[in-house]
Amino acid sequence: MNNNQKKLLIIPKRIITADDEDRILQNTAVEIKDGKIISFIPDNQIQKDKYDELYDDRNLTLIPGFIQTHIHLSQTLFRGLAEDLPLLEWLRLKIFPFENAHTENSLKMSAQLSINELLLGGTTTFLDMGTLRSGEVVFSEMINSGIRGFSGKCLMDVNDLFPALMSSTDVEINEIQTLAENFHNSKDGRIKYSFSPRFVLSCTERLLKETKAIMKDYPGSVYHTHSSENVDEIKEVKKRFHKENIEYFDSIGVLDEHTVLAHCVHTSENERKMLKDKNTKIAHCPSANMKLGSGIAPIPKYLKEGISVTLGADGAPCNNNLSIFNEMRLASLIQKPVHGTEIMDAKTLFRMATIEGAKALHLQDEVGSIEPGKKADLVLINLDSYSNSYSDSGETVYSDIVFSSSAENVKSVMVDGEWLVKDRQSLVYDQKEIVAKSREELRELLKRV
Numbered sequence: 001m002n003n004n005q006k007k008l009l010i011i012p013k014r015i016i017t018a019d020d021e022d023r024i025l026q027n028t029a030v031e032i033k034d035g036k037i038i039s040f041i042p043d044n045q046i047q048k049d050k051y052d053e054l055y056d057d058r059n060l061t062l063i064p065g066f067i068q069t070h071i072h073l074s075q076t077l078f079r080g081l082a083e084d085l086p087l088l089e090w091l092r093l094k095i096f097p098f099e100n101a102h103t104e105n106s107l108k109m110s111a112q113l114s115i116n117e118l119l120l121g122g123t124t125t126f127l128d129m130g131t132l133r134s135g136e137v138v139f140s141e142m143i144n145s146g147i148r149g150f151s152g153k154c155l156m157d158v159n160d161l162f163p164a165l166m167s168s169t170d171v172e173i174n175e176i177q178t179l180a181e182n183f184h185n186s187k188d189g190r191i192k193y194s195f196s197p198r199f200v201l202s203c204t205e206r207l208l209k210e211t212k213a214i215m216k217d218y219p220g221s222v223y224h225t226h227s228s229e230n231v232d233e234i235k236e237v238k239k240r241f242h243k244e245n246i247e248y249f250d251s252i253g254v255l256d257e258h259t260v261l262a263h264c265v266h267t268s269e270n271e272r273k274m275l276k277d278k279n280t281k282i283a284h285c286p287s288a289n290m291k292l293g294s295g296i297a298p299i300p301k302y303l304k305e306g307i308s309v310t311l312g313a314d315g316a317p318c319n320n321n322l323s324i325f326n327e328m329r330l331a332s333l334i335q336k337p338v339h340g341t342e343i344m345d346a347k348t349l350f351r352m353a354t355i356e357g358a359k360a361l362h363l364q365d366e367v368g369s370i371e372p373g374k375k376a377d378l379v380l381i382n383l384d385s386y387s388n389s390y391s392d393s394g395e396t397v398y399s400d401i402v403f404s405s406s407a408e409n410v411k412s413v414m415v416d417g418e419w420l421v422k423d424r425q426s427l428v429y430d431q432k433e434i435v436a437k438s439r440e441e442l443r444e445l446l447k448r449v
């Protein structure tokens, strides 16, 4: 029997559904079959002998798998090696030379390190920015690991900062068509393609526009880029195009509901209106924005104006980890001193990291909440640890997750009904092995820089 055809019952302490009513269910089990959530079963109707597998642990809380909408799998190998620099210098001196020195083997290890860390921290879906070369390596790691996500070739046909890391427009366009053809919607739709121009300064207008046109041939794919992250970057964009970053995107027709813009730290009123009118999605990365000294994105303003905001850890070298818990916590805390304590409450952050993430990626019919009919992308988390609230009222669940938990609280994780982490152990990777191999690959990579 194929593993996900098994009938499985999870009996947790409670279920945080993240559905439209934010229901929290007690004394309820979740039935899973064929990778999907079949039904909720009240305690008094459970027939344990009907199932191939029982996960019965009433100390654990069941939540939807987390969704990160901006990640760089290719950069995880470079953690700790690009410290204390602002964005453009960080790219020029460190990240571009490092990415340029990737081989298929070093890229493979970077992808494995990333997926391992994401899964152990309860992230089950991500949107990756990719890298210039060997995109198929990242896709095959995503396929083999069982995680859900989007990746794509990181497009660069201009690079004044580090000219060795770029390609011609024609090559870029050819390669994205091959990759999208081969990988979009593979593995029953678990793997999707993201068209990923790196940022305005690394792409010609032709590349930005033609990529958007190609995207329309691949329903369910997204257009993923960086925007308005840093003041020096914005100055340069203005110098070249005589427009603000988002105004430029709008003028060439690449803003719509399938576009995800990472950062949007510095935006004008006119740009916010464009984001709202085009229903463009923002991936907010507070740790990276703080660490690269970029600034504090006006998230309360975006939310008030009805603009979609979701969360991502960005790259390991500007964070320096991939934990959604850090991003939820920081996204809330950095706004409170200016906007007041009532802003960015824990439930808002939890929804941004789950169902709102699913909506931004147009996956809301499949994942992001715990509801019958959706895919079983689920996380069991221990909120009864020494570091969580000691109250029995159940009212503290959101603040326990957002403000007093970390990846350490995550116990078990499944994607598409398959366990990928069980009892804090990865069922995908041997930790010692991937860390040892990664150290070796990094040593060799640094010789090539």
Ligand SMILES: [Zn+2]
Binding pocket: 070, 071, 072, 129, 226, 262, 314, 315
């Ligand atoms: Zn990024």
